[in-house]
Amino acid sequence: MSPKRATSLKDVAEAAGVSVTTVSRLLNGSLELPSETKLRIEKAIRDLKYEPNPHARRLSRGRSDTIGLVVPDIANPFFATLVSAVEEEADKRGLALSLYATLNRPGREISYVTALGRNHVDGLLFITNHPDNGELASLINQTGKVVIVDEDVPDAVVPKLFSDNDHGGYLAGRHLADHGHRRVIYAGGPREMISTRRRSQGLERALKERGEPFQVIRYEGSYTVEFGREAARRFLDESMPATAIFASSDEIAIGLIEVLRAQGVSIPDEVSVVGFDDVGPLHLFAPPLTAIRQPVRALGERALALLLETNWQEPESLASEELLPVEIVVRNSVAPPSKS
Amino acid sequence: MSPKRATSLKDVAEAAGVSVTTVSRLLNGSLELPSETKLRIEKAIRDLKYEPNPHARRLSRGRSDTIGLVVPDIANPFFATLVSAVEEEADKRGLALSLYATLNRPGREISYVTALGRNHVDGLLFITNHPDNGELASLINQTGKVVIVDEDVPDAVVPKLFSDNDHGGYLAGRHLADHGHRRVIYAGGPREMISTRRRSQGLERALKERGEPFQVIRYEGSYTVEFGREAARRFLDESMPATAIFASSDEIAIGLIEVLRAQGVSIPDEVSVVGFDDVGPLHLFAPPLTAIRQPVRALGERALALLLETNWQEPESLASEELLPVEIVVRNSVAPPSKS
DNA sequence: CTGAAAGCGCTTACAG
DNA sequence: CTGAAAGCGCTTACAG
Numbered sequence: 001m002s003p004k005r006a007t008s009l010k011d012v013a014e015a016a017g018v019s020v021t022t023v024s025r026l027l028n029g030s031l032e033l034p035s036e037t038k039l040r041i042e043k044a045i046r047d048l049k050y051e052p053n054p055h056a057r058r059l060s061r062g063r064s065d066t067i068g069l070v071v072p073d074i075a076n077p078f079f080a081t082l083v084s085a086v087e088e089e090a091d092k093r094g095l096a097l098s099l100y101a102t103l104n105r106p107g108r109e110i111s112y113v114t115a116l117g118r119n120h121v122d123g124l125l126f127i128t129n130h131p132d133n134g135e136l137a138s139l140i141n142q143t144g145k146v147v148i149v150d151e152d153v154p155d156a157v158v159p160k161l162f163s164d165n166d167h168g169g170y171l172a173g174r175h176l177a178d179h180g181h182r183r184v185i186y187a188g189g190p191r192e193m194i195s196t197r198r199r200s201q202g203l204e205r206a207l208k209e210r211g212e213p214f215q216v217i218r219y220e221g222s223y224t225v226e227f228g229r230e231a232a233r234r235f236l237d238e239s240m241p242a243t244a245i246f247a248s249s250d251e252i253a254i255g256l257i258e259v260l261r262a263q264g265v266s267i268p269d270e271v272s273v274v275g276f277d278d279v280g281p282l283h284l285f286a287p288p289l290t291a292i293r294q295p296v297r298a299l300g301e302r303a304l305a306l307l308l309e310t311n312w313q314e315p316e317s318l319a320s321e322e323l324l325p326v327e328i329v330v331r332n333s334v335a336p337p338s339k340s
Numbered sequence: 341m342s343p344k345r346a347t348s349l350k351d352v353a354e355a356a357g358v359s360v361t362t363v364s365r366l367l368n369g370s371l372e373l374p375s376e377t378k379l380r381i382e383k384a385i386r387d388l389k390y391e392p393n394p395h396a397r398r399l400s401r402g403r404s405d406t407i408g409l410v411v412p413d414i415a416n417p418f419f420a421t422l423v424s425a426v427e428e429e430a431d432k433r434g435l436a437l438s439l440y441a442t443l444n445r446p447g448r449e450i451s452y453v454t455a456l457g458r459n460h461v462d463g464l465l466f467i468t469n470h471p472d473n474g475e476l477a478s479l480i481n482q483t484g485k486v487v488i489v490d491e492d493v494p495d496a497v498v499p500k501l502f503s504d505n506d507h508g509g510y511l512a513g514r515h516l517a518d519h520g521h522r523r524v525i526y527a528g529g530p531r532e533m534i535s536t537r538r539r540s541q542g543l544e545r546a547l548k549e550r551g552e553p554f555q556v557i558r559y560e561g562s563y564t565v566e567f568g569r570e571a572a573r574r575f576l577d578e579s580m581p582a583t584a585i586f587a588s589s590d591e592i593a594i595g596l597i598e599v600l601r602a603q604g605v606s607i608p609d610e611v612s613v614v615g616f617d618d619v620g621p622l623h624l625f626a627p628p629l630t631a632i633r634q635p636v637r638a639l640g641e642r643a644l645a646l647l648l649e650t651n652w653q654e655p656e657s658l659a660s661e662e663l664l665p666v667e668i669v670v671r672n673s674v675a676p677p678s679k680s
Numbered sequence: 681c682t683g684a685a686a687g688c689g690c691t692t693a694c695a696g
Numbered sequence: 697c698t699g700a701a702a703g704c705g706c707t708t709a710c711a712g
Contacts (some may be wrong), residue, residue: 006458008705019683024707034681051458055398056705059688064395074427080420087414087441099439101427118346118391254621261624281594284601286626348689359699364691374697396689399704 007048015044027052066096067307068121070112072129074101077279078250078296079127082150085300086125093308095122104130113139116146123307125149129223131192144312149303152194159306160321161299165195168292168326169202172246172274175290175328177207180336181244181272182214187231187256188248191220199248199276217242228255235271236263243337244272250280253289261286268335278329288331295324347388355384367392406436407647408461410452412469414441417619418590418636419467422490425640426465433648435462444470453479456486463647465489469563471532484652489643492534499646500661501639505535508632508666509542512586512614515630515668517547520676521584521612522554527571527596528588531560539588539616557582568595575611576603583677584612590620593629601626608675618669628671635664 013020018041026033026041033041044050058064069086071079083099090097098121102108109128113136116124124146128136137155140146147159176184186203188196200218207214219234221227228251235245236259247253253275260267267273267287275282275291282289302324311317353360358381366373366381373381384390398404409426411419423439430437438461442448449468453476456464464486468476477495480486488500516524526543528536540558547554559574561567568591575585576599587593593615600607607613607627615622615631622629642664651657 006705010705020706021683021685021708022681025682028707032681051454053399053458053705054460055395055404056688057707058395059393059399059690059704060706060708062688062707073424075417075421075424077415077417077420080417080423081415083420083423083439084413084415084441087439088443091441097439099423099427099437101424101431103428114391118393120394254624257624280621281625284594284597284625285621286624346689349691350689360690361692361699361701362697365698368691372697393689396704397691399688399706400690400692402691402704 006053007050008053009050011048012041012044012050015048016041063122064096064120065094066098066121067304068098068100068112068116068124069127070100070102070109070124071127072102072104074099076251078277078294081279081296082127082300085297086304089301089304093304102128106130106132106136109136110139113143113146116143123147125303125307126153127151128153129189129193131190145307147303147306147310149299150195154194157315157319159310159318161303161306162194162321162323163294163299164323164326165198166202166205167323168276168294169199169204169246170206171202171326171328172199172276172292173203173206175330175334176244176246176272176274177210177214179244179272179334181242182207182212182337183217183242184215184244184246185217185219185231185235185242186246186248187219187221187228187252188246189220189223189252191218196220196248199246203246215242223249223251225251225255225258228252228257229259230255232256232259232263235260236265240265240271242271244274244334246274246276248276250275250277250282250291252276253282253291254280257285257289268333270338272334272337274334282329283331285333287333289333290331291329293327293329295326298324346393347390348393349390351388352381352384352390355388356381403462404436404460405434406438406461407644408438408440408452408456408464409467410440410442410449410464411467412442412444414439416591418617418634421619421636422467422640425637426644429641429644433644442468446470446472446476449476450479453483453486456483463487465643465647466493467491468493469529469533471530485647487643487646487650489639490535494534497655497659499650499658501643501646502534502661502663503634503639504663504666505538506542506545507663508616508634509539509544509586510546511542511666511668512539512616512632513543513546515670515674516584516586516612516614517550517554519584519612519674521582522547522552522677523557523582524555524584524586525557525559525571525575525582526586526588527559527561527568527592529560529563529592531558536560536588539586543586555582563589563591565591565595565598568592568597569599570595572596572599572603575600576605580605580611582611584614584674586614586616588616590615590617590622590631592616593622593631594620597625597629608673610678612674612677614674622669623671625673627673629673630671631669632666633669634666638664 009020140156186200219231275289278291278293349360467490480496526540559571618631618633
């Protein structure tokens with residue numbers, strides 16, 4: 001089982017009695033060949049089970065036909081679904097996928113973007129989930145060919161693709177207001193992040209448009225189960241200062257419900273809850289959770305299309321922001337405030 | 341913004357006044373250099389922001405320092421968690437990860453294994469979830485450097501790593517038997533697959549060891565939500581021929597519970613349910629689902645270690661099978677059979 | 681239409 | 697200790 005040399009273009013060329021140039025051209029489609037020759041070459045390829053060496057091809061062509069995808073955490077179902085959609089799209093287009101998980105460590109983000117700058121991948125789909133001090137943005141601006149997805153890197157001038165977070169917040173708020181809620185807690189991610197800002201803005205707007213007094217209390221932390229637990233504890237410690245909670249991710253909702261249930265707080269009798277993301281099996285929860293659904297797969301598909309469609313030579317075409325629509329999935333976790 | 345030529349080894353060498361050989365050796369650590377020279381080179385690298393071109397390096401070295409991971413479906417939380425664990429391990433070792441989703445299409449599996457044979461990746465972690473007609477096995481045997489994870493490819497002679505499925509089935513069966521169940525339905529994946537065979541065997545063994553009459557009814561299909569729904573419908577159509585159901589994956593459990601709930605069948609009052617996998621938020625389900633937990637991350641970590649540790653020259657060391665322990669997580673979906 | 685040859689950017693025997 | 701040179705396996709002007 002010695003690492004037998006793989007068959008190369010040259011082997012094929014010899015077997016077919018032509019030059020490597022010809023074989024290479026046939027493979028790359030830039031050629032009309034006499035069908036006799038063509039058949040001979042194709043036979044040689046089959047006989048030798050030839051497959052081009054991608055490393056050589058990449059070196060020679062100066063591009064890799066692979067795109068990089070950096071996400072905070074692959075195990076998170078939201079990102080997993082996104083990765084899955086990107087992979088499927090990439091595969092359709094003959095592109096390979098290089099996957100990087102940053103696990104929320106800024107250093108890793110930096111190094112991946114640097115890698116792109118060096119042509120290791122042909123483009124990058126970039127998803128962060130923590131604030132940037134400007135370093136990342138400037139790096140992105142000088143390397144180009146990255147599209148930012150899901151969460152913003154404010155000073156980066158590249159195409160951006162988000163869910164319609166503001167409208168998501170609005171839908172949640174309207175649903176809550178329809179049931180008579182006026183005091184609601186927004187349990188979200190880091191305050192600096194665009195998703196949190198926009199979702200809570202939308203929420204406020206929906207409550208405000210009723211023309212009656214209202215209050216939004218912000219619990220801002222991170223998009224994690226642990227923060228969801230914290231939010232629930234705080235809510236309890238503060239003696240339930242609201243009649244409803246808008247949990248801004250599946251993870252937050254999971255932690256929140258976990259603690260609320262453990263403490264015997266009934267949803268929606270004592271407090272109503274609306275979630276965000278809706279990628280987990282929320283319909284099986286007790287109670288089934290009403291939530292804003294993000295178009296996760298569409299986000300992944302569109303992100304790749306954007307990367308490929310963008311004319312990277314035209315600076316003015318770069319600074320775009322595209323929003324994908326969200327919807328509310330009504331289940332059973334919202335009821336009118338109890339009259340206690 | 342023309343694609344400015346990236347700085348190469350040669351640029352660094354010139355800037356430092358040495359040969360590319362010297363720089364290359366310094367980078368690859370096979371060299372003691374006078375510290376003055378060393379500093380000069382390092383300064384040049386820093387000044388020029390040099391980073392080696394991985395495509396050239398791969399071509400030259402004949403290896404890629406990347407490992408391939410093929411999974412049926414990335415969006416599935418079980419596989420997502422596995423991918424996440426592998427990615428983290430790979431990153432620790434300086435290995436890149438190439439990800440492929442087969443979406444259950446045999447043709448795609450074949451082509452990825454072929455790619456490995458051509459040295460595009462240094463090794464492959466392979467996860468299938470459908471029966472093989474022998475084609476895959478023979479391909480795997482002739483390319484080598486693949487470890488099979490989670491589900492078997494029977495005729496392949498390579499290291500294999502599974503969860504202890506038999507024991508998982510046994511734990512489920514024992515728990516059910518402890519509560520007095522004697523007639524249970526096994527709702528699992530394809531009958532040919534090792535996971536299904538072993539889990540149902542374990543289940544039977546646990547029931548049998550009580551020394552009383554028992555019956556296991558097998559519903560075999562696939563590890564999907566849709567099959568879970570089918571299983572529930574069949575269970576209902578057959579007028580509930582058992583007092584408990586062992587759902588052999590989170591997906592199956594989800595589909596099953598969905599339909600049972602919709603039909604007003606109470607768990608665990610009318611039928612007990614035990615799940616398998618336990619990667620989703622089963623503790624928030626109504627009722628919280630008792631399940632066998634798979635060591636998903638450990639599976640990923642160990643798989644990579646196996647790939648790296650195996651001595652691929654020694655045929656006798658290849659045919660190994662390693663089992664990772666599972667455990668039962670008791671929640672609230674099992675009760676004694678109703679006396680109706 | 682077809683091929684010889686240079687080049688992509690590294691690594692690594694082989695010499696000095 | 698250090699370097700010139702060949703080689704990895706492709707692609708692609710450039711000639712014929």
